[in-house]
Each structure stands twice: as structure tokens, then as C-alpha cells.
Amino acid sequence: MIRTYLEDLLYRLSEDSEVQDRRFEFLVLQDKSINAFAAPGGIIGINLGMFLETEKEGELASVMCHELAHLSQRHYARSQNRSSPLANALMVLGSIVVAAASRNPEAILIAPAAMQQMSINFTRSNEKEADRVGFNNLVRAGFDPNDMTSMFQRMQDKYQTKSSEEFSYLMTHPLPSERLTDMKVRADNLPKSVNTIYRDNIDFYFMQKRAESWSEKDTRKLIKKYKKNIDSKDYKVSASNKYGLALAYKETKKFNEAFRIVRSLMKENPNNLVLESSLMELHLAAGNYFEAISLGRNILEIHQSNYSASKAGIIGFSKSIALELGSRNIRSNVIAPGFIETDMTDSLSEDVINSWKESIPLKRGGNPSDVGNACVFLASDLSSYITGQVLHVDGGMLT
Numbered sequence: 001m002i003r004t005y006l007e008d009l010l011y012r013l014s015e016d017s018e019v020q021d022r023r024f025e026f027l028v029l030q031d032k033s034i035n036a037f038a039a040p041g042g043i044i045g046i047n048l049g050m051f052l053e054t055e056k057e058g059e060l061a062s063v064m065c066h067e068l069a070h071l072s073q074r075h076y077a078r079s080q081n082r083s084s085p086l087a088n089a090l091m092v093l094g095s096i097v098v099a100a101a102s103r104n105p106e107a108i109l110i111a112p113a114a115m116q117q118m119s120i121n122f123t124r125s126n127e128k129e130a131d132r133v134g135f136n137n138l139v140r141a142g143f144d145p146n147d148m149t150s151m152f153q154r155m156q157d158k159y160q161t162k163s164s165e166e167f168s169y170l171m172t173h174p175l176p177s178e179r180l181t182d183m184k185v186r187a188d189n190l191p192k193s194v195n196t197i198y199r200d201n202i203d204f205y206f207m208q209k210r211a212e213s214w215s216e217k218d219t220r221k222l223i224k225k226y227k228k229n230i231d232s233k234d235y236k237v238s239a240s241n242k243y244g245l246a247l248a249y250k251e252t253k254k255f256n257e258a259f260r261i262v263r264s265l266m267k268e269n270p271n272n273l274v275l276e277s278s279l280m281e282l283h284l285a286a287g288n289y290f291e292a293i294s295l296g297r298n299i300l301e302i303h304q305s306n307y308s309a310s311k312a313g314i315i316g317f318s319k320s321i322a323l324e325l326g327s328r329n330i331r332s333n334v335i336a337p338g339f340i341e342t343d344m345t346d347s348l349s350e351d352v353i354n355s356w357k358e359s360i361p362l363k364r365g366g367n368p369s370d371v372g373n374a375c376v377f378l379a380s381d382l383s384s385y386i387t388g389q390v391l392h393v394d395g396g397m398l399t
Contacts, residue, residue, distance in 0.1 A: 016140035018072035038067035051211035057204035058147030069133035209244030322388030331387035338394020361396035
């Protein structure tokens, strides 16, 4: 669900950015350290720890705008011109070692991107350019211009008192005082209006609570914390703490209390995808499978125009089904096709088709039979030990 939120936020930000190619691959890393990165190929990564150190959506958006600026200004590409083939080979080898040591196959994709990002020794001019371009992106997207200053100032202050490993973002993005001053001057120079309403989606606060629930293993501690804050006069604080309380109740199997809270929040926030998906999760956790499937169908009907939400919703639903029904030998997997040549693609220009094929490692489009073969495989006994997975039939393309 956090991935869905980040996809929506990044696509919204990219619409007002200078990034030309907006085909992104999103990576959410279960790591408490404060870090985010954007690497060539449209790879956008963020640690869950970033949610733990931000206080409003605009602060998270400011970090992502800064990373998008590094992409649009090709700072990484410039630095690669100075890299040796041996160094690149060692980074790939390192990713394999990390994947093997952590028993996490995704590390093969994550490690190179993270290591490449950390290997960048951004010059002062690179950072100042990313500040300027990212700031303009943030403002155009409708966020408070002061959010970038407050975010980076707080990270800098905490970095000086906490372990440097917790703030790996600042290891590759140093913040000298002059950059913070420049950010504040930019914000102060913008026209002021008391009637301006800045973006600050309540879904961000819900995602914060999901990150906290992952980070803090003492559920009783979380319940005590959330109960203390549910009476806040700030609605977003109150609502998000109620949501966090519902998550904690789900973990302790107090389903009736959790259902009551989520349904109450849904009345206050109708058609909210996060709350609807959370209700589906509750039904699955409580063993109400038919209710969960019915609700999942309704969610997809209502939010079908939101591609990232629909895609993530289907994947999340499939994984939940796999988790809950695996003991009954019921398997659930998802097929994610890439560029498949059909009658529909025949209407595309030759230039567009060739552009797509150039971005595919196999240098060709797929056929309907490729997708059909994947379906046959997953439905056969050959895949009897595979469940909860996403099978990409895309020729190796990152989309």
C-alpha cells in the first residue's frame, strides 16, 4: 500500500518536473535509515525510514523533487563518464553478494541502484542545481515552499546528534549551511497569500502509521501512543492515530475494534483508497474471504482510472490471498505483461514502436502467446510451489 501511495505521489510530482522519460520502477526498502535515491532507468527508491522522519507530505515531496532533479539534470550520467568499467563490474558483483547474504532476490536490483547512488560524489554545483530545480518542482506541484527548508534543516540537525548510518541520505547529499540559506531565501522571495492552501494529503499520515507499525514491534506501546493522540484538534493527526490504532488492533486480532475504527474513518473520508484497501486487509486477516473478494472487486471498479492504484491493488490482493489461502493449497499469482504486439499496437507509429523496442533488452515486443504460455505455466503443476508472485512478461523492460 505504501508503494501505491509513493507511485501516485511520484507521478504527480513528475508531471511538474523536468524529467522527460516518466517510466519509473519503484522500490520501497524496509530499512529504518533515512535515504532515497533516483538512478538511471527510472529507478526510484525510498527507505521506510523516510516516513518516520517527515512531519508532512510536502517534506517527503521535497526529497523526491530533489532526486527527480538529479535525474532530469543528468547528474548521474555526468558522473558515470568518470567511472571505470572495473568499478561498475564490482558494483554488480556486490549486488549479487548482498542478495545471497540477505536471502533477498530483490537485492540484485536494489543494491546496484543504491550503490550507484552512494557512489556519486555530487559536486556543489550539482547539489545547488538540484535544490533549485527541485524547489521549483515542489512549488509547481502545489506544496508549501517552506517544506524543503524544514525537511533538510531537521535532517541536518538530527544527523549531527544521531548515528550517521541512520541518515545515509546525507552521506551522499551533504548540506552546508549556505544551501539551507539559499532554500530559505527562495521560499521567502515567493509572493505570500494568507488564502493559499497547500497540498497535504491525509494518505501521507496514514502511510506514516503503516511505517511505524512496521518499525515498532511492541504493539502495546503503539496502542498506548495512538490512544493518547486520537483526541488531537488537528484532524489529520487525530484520524491518522485512529488509523494506526486500527492497524495495531488488527495485529492483536481485536478485529471488532479495528473494523469499527476503519468504517468510521471511511464515513469521514468517502472513496479513500487507503481506507478501502485497509478494510479489505481486515477482512482477510479475520478470515472473511468472500467479503474481502467482494470488496476488492468494488475497489477496482471505483478506482480503475488510477492505473498505479489498480495495479498495486491487484498485486496486493493476490499476495494477501496467497498468504491466507496457501494452507488450503490455493495459489495466487499475477502476470504483468510488458509491450505486447496486438491489433491495438498496430495503430502506433513506427517511431513509437521502435522507441519501445529499444528500451526492451530483448529488442522486440511480446506476442499474445507469450502471455498465454505464462498463464499455462502458472496453472500447471510445474508451478505448484509458486504463489504470491508477480511474473513479468516484458522482455526484461523496467516499466
